[in-house]
């Protein structure tokens with residue numbers, strides 16, 4: 001009888017799991033569909049009978065809601081919240097303060113071992129009943145623990161004998177939106193800005209809550225709403241009430257709101273004659289402005305500021321330093337516990353001998369001069385979010401100042417939302433780079449998590465790729481970059497492999513073969529893009545302005561915005577000499593990194609043309625000359641996109657049709673574009689190398705002129 005019942009019970013379940021409903025990607029990785037592995041489902045069903053959230057704060061309510069939707073979806077039955085434990089298999093979540101039950105458990109010591117946002121998840125026995133406990137020191141920790149627990153279930157891991165302690169390794173984990181007030185997004189490729197300034201604060205889109213849920217699920221706890229190329233109007237009352245409305249929605253999810261402050265705001269909206277940071281009227285104006293902001297948003301996070309860079313105003317306009325500027329804001333924010341994130345991505349109107357050196361040159365002398373609530377935000381590499389750059393030499397070089405890395409999640413130089421490029425390996429490469437600032441093992445990750453230099457203000461920022469597109473990020477795999485950024489900001493030591501694994505399972509399927517295949521694709525995708533765009537250390541040879549297709553011939557306009565400034569190809573060879581006989585950018589790195597980059601024999605080949613100008617016949621370890629290696633890499637890049645297409649074909653039937661077709665069609669575009677990159681770059685560089693493209697490779701089917709005349713529009 002029982003068997004028959006089980007069998008009958010199975011039929012609808014099997015039917016449901018085999019019906020792949022079309023999905024538009026809106027649910028991201030928080031899909032909570034019925035678990036389609038019967039064995040796992042049975043085990044989970046036995047182990048979970050109910051859940052109990054002890055406490056009633058908005059954050060605990062959010063955790064309860066998530067558990068409710070998550071469990072109902074994954075288990076395919078309604079799991080009711082309960083108020084007392086009557087059966088085995090209850091999930092109990094709360095803090096010592098909110099939950100008498102948790103207070104009664106013997107976990108006090110364990111709770112002292114996690115930080116404010118950390119959590120523990122354990123299986124234990126309470127009054128002879130087996131329970132699963134999600135406990136934390138704060139409500140926020142409970143929320144993060146809840147998401148972790150659901151992730152365990154979404155990825156079909158065991159929920160018996162749980163014993164997890166987890167704390168974020170950085171304090172602030174932020175998205176930077178480059179969103180303008182007219183809803184365009186600078187370098188955004190997923191529709192308009194999510195922030196509908198016209199209808200706020202009266203109309204509140206449910207998307208704001210889903211945005212907050214998604215961020216909380218990966219530990220993001222702050223969002224800078226506006227573009228670093230700032231508009232002072234955001235600081236006016238008209239906008240601040242709108243910002244406050246967003247802050248109110250995000251607050252239960254542990255997300256603070258930050259804004260970009262335009263340096264010249266006192267002049268533009270304050271009617272002052274100057275924005276000099278040492279002028280008493282300017283100081284008073286900012287103090288008042290900050291007070292006003294806190295009157296609307298009591299937990300406002302602070303400012304992100306781009307100053308004296310790419311035409312943005314800043315303290316140098318008044319012959320003051322970056323420290324003078326940052327400290328003025330810091331003093332205004334300090335009484336409210338706000339912080340200043342001051343960007344080190346600076347370059348002025350004079351073309352430097354090497355743009356890669358500028359941030360270091362301007363900031364290192366200021367080390368130790370910033371207030372305690374200032375953190376310097378440094379791009380991962382010294383130029384600008386290229387497919388591959390060495391780590392930024394500022395990491396480790398300002399030991400008395402907290403530094404935070406800025407990664408780009410949006411794919412400005414990585415094929416926009418058209419190319420499948422999983423960026424975790426790019427982030428990981430930077431985080432795991434050894435700066436040697438305090439000897440071997442001085443990883444960038446240790447600089448930024450405060451461990452190396454003893455800073456308590458620690459943070460990581462990612463330039464958002466999110467927009468109003470139904471699937472948030474344009475390319476379905478763009479979601480993986482948002483996800484990966486959050487996970488790495490929480491724990492900069494995670495591996496790309498582990499992150500891809502989780503994301504694929506939650507976003508698509510737990511099918512073993514699917515996960516293994518697509519993980520290979522994801523992990524290889526960044527290097528594939530480097531191969532067809534900028535192999536062996538080439539950089540910034542993109543189509544001018546837009547940065548989508550190739551433009552190695554670009555030579556007009558400001559020198560350090562052209563491609564020829566960076567690749568320096570001539571009849572003798574190719575590459576930017578940044579060694580001691582060239583711009584000496586290598587001199588900004590600690591030993592032995594400096595020597596490693598300086599010497600042709602030891603310089604990593606994937607950065608060869610970043611640091612060296614070498615002859616076309618220079619031999620690489622592969623035995624290829626530089627010219628042959630370029631031909632090989634560009635071709636391999638294109639071939640690998642075809643390989644990605646093949647791997648994706650195998651996902652048919654495992655992934656729903658809608659997302660399957662979307663990715664398939666984007667991969668077709670990616671191949672076309674990779675071919676253009678290959679052919680345009682090889683034909684162009686051939687005009688210098690004067691060597692043939694080896695017979696074994698596909699011949700470019702168009703002329704160089706054709707590629708030069710291609711127009712890219714967005």
Ligand code: GCW
Nearest residue numbers: 178186187228229306345384
């Ligand atoms: O990557 C470059 C972009 C600019 C951007 C700038 C910056 C917001 O091309 O669009 O401006 O960097 O990071 O400030």
